Amino acid sequence: MSIRDHARTAKQAMQAATQAAMTKAIQLAPDSWMPGGRPDPLIFHKHGHVGQPVSRIDGPLKVSGAAPFAAEIPLEGMAYAALLFSTIPKGRIASMDVSDALLAPGVSLVMTHRNAPRMATMPLFLTGAKAAGGDDLPIMQDDRIHWNGQPVALVLADTQEQADHATSLIRVTYQAEEAVTSFAAAKDNGTVPGLFMNQPLQSRNGDADAALAEAAHKVDAVYRTPRHNHNPIELHAATVMWQGDRLRVHDASQAVAHTAWSLAQVFGIDEDQVHVTSPFVGGGFGSKTLWQHQVLAAAASKLAGRPVRIMLSREGVHRMVGGRTVTEQRVAIGADADGRFQSLIHSGTIAMTRHNMMPEPFILPARSGYASRTMKLDVEVAYVDMIANTFMRAPGEAVGTFALESAIDELAVAMGIDPIELRLRNEPDKDPSTGAPFSARHVEEAYRSGAERFGWSSRGAPGSRKDGEWLIGTGVATATYPYYRMPGGAARITLSKDGAATIDIAAHEMGMGTSTAQTQVAADRLGLAMDQVTFRYGDSSLPGVVLAGGSQQTAAIGASVIAAQRVLVKELLKLAGNDSPLAGLKVEDVGGRDGGLAKLDDPDRFESYASILSRARRDTVVAEASPPPPLEMLHWSMHSHGAMFCEVRVNAVTGEVRVSRFLGSFDCGRILNPKTAASQFRGGIVMGLGLALMEETQFDERSGRIMNPSLAEYHVPVHMDVPDIEVMWTDIPDPHAPMGARGVGEIGITGVGAAVANAVFNATGKRVRDLPITLDKLL
Incomplete structure (x- = not known):
């Protein structure tokens, strides 16, 4: 049977399964999205606006410059803020001289721990329904230093240039204390089990270690990913003012209601006294919640009695806004002679601070991705003294799929099985961790149709294809991201x-x-x-x-x-x-x-x-x-999936890696707008290429300081790094999700790192288990 026949047969089977699942859903969950026991007609509506490639209605405002962002709100009498950052990872401020800064042109205020208003700590994100804080540390309330880059002074001036200059005139000395800034030292101090969304990052099913030892075929390897910093195009900014006892905030936010409530807690006022607006945001990816800069701007505005605009520099974003933390992941897979998984072990350690709650949950893909007779999943936390890490596009899945999908590729190579076939042989019929039925799962169709479009059948053995001094390879990996619907909507x-x-x-x-x-x-x-x-x-x-x-x-x-x-x-x-x-x-x-x-x-x-x-x-x-x-999440295991196909060219002389083709084949339920969805898929893939090939926060473990806080030194993909990216999708509605749709914003980055690494192996025969894949690792 040809791949085309496979795809046609799979599609017919999946459509029949979808209808059967709908009938079952009405029986099991009559209070879901089928009022009165009837399917929502919008899910299968094919002739209206839904499903049409409509251009973004905010597009004309943005391209004409008429869309006001957080740092573009004009307020009368506004002052501009600049920050001074600490240069030690832990200790206290021994002395601070701000006299020269106060005398500098245009300066109206220098705020430090000596004169800042009394404020409560930010409610830490995930600790409450509306909590939005990136950390729960005191903000300029004492002389303590908790990370290298913590703001120690804020200057207000009539222009941004005047404020920036005045910060350079502040003289600070520190009394340093012993800090843990090395990942190795943090692990030596001991680890604790990770908790994600108040749930333990651990799963057990049978004796996975014994099953691994007895398996006919096995892989057992360690994969590492570095720290990553957030770099949205729009810098983090806020324009704030007090109107009596009411706080008005124009923010760059992906959580306006959370930010309003959290700021009210910080300043001891009622929630309805804080009004936060954020009509346009130039990228967030998990970073644009509540950090210390908004609180400091509001505090300075209160002291100065005038509106304040704060916009972090690119360095300021790296110093003050958390990113993705480092991971060390062990993946061990044991399979029988037919390639059926008998053991799946995915465990390891991440670095985190004691003032945030975001252990990188890299085991999430393994929880639902593959059927295995036994399973052991575990994330351990080692504590360091650094900036609080936070959510970054597909937290857990982005780096977890790199390790898991690389290991599956290694097993396929060892067994001489096509990597796609090995994955499909281990497709689960129910959630491997919970036993819940899947709401909709069309992984096979995504793979079959994607493989045909990409030309997977022409793939050769490692190192077999060349074009002059360029080695050519192709790789594949599964993308996955869970469906969420958080309570609190209205x-x-x-x-x-x-x-x-x-x-x-x-x-x-x-x-x-x-x-x-x-x-x-x-x-x-x-x-x-x-x-x-x-x-x-x-x-x-x-x-x-x-x-x-x-x-x-x-x-x-x-x-x-x-x-x-x-x-x-x-x-x-x-x-x-x-x-x-x-x-x-x-x-x-x-x-x-x-x-x-x-x-x-x-x-x-x-x-x-x-x-x-x-x-x-x-x-x-x-x-x-x-x-x-969101009762649907209790009845069903709900996930989006994708098949990620990558072709690379690796220079045999220099080790340079170029991605020449990429195809993402997705199953994300109903696609509401093909034009905007395709943009999201491609954007995620581009971010995944950065993760695979170049993004790395250079963290000096001697001082705890981020050493490349600029886009000149922290490399992200530019146009010349990105090939034409093709995307396709099943467009089969999930009958248990509102509108039949699951989110598309994050799945695009998942699986990309492994697809690139697997393609590099196919080109060169060299396995890179430590991201990013730089040329020094291939020479």
């Missing part, structure tokens, strides 16, 4: 008598097309044209507590809009009364169509919104609601 729909609708929700637009895709969804759900729908977001005063993280914002918004629409329809049916064609119908009987409501199975029973509101003598109808808890 939405408000305001419908006017002219048929226009406004959707209000405290969600975020960071360049991923959220406002566009959600306008498409809302327009289809309400039966309106896109230009009749206004989607308002990025404002803490709007309903909901929606985090743009964990690729969950799409589901959170969708669930919230569904809940609000049901309340809206209920009110409209009530207003319609007995004289309407809709009389006697229930919420689950009708849907939006042509600017009104119609009976789902009898479209002639229809009345327009304008007619309903006119007869009721109403100008507007407002409906606000919260969705049910």
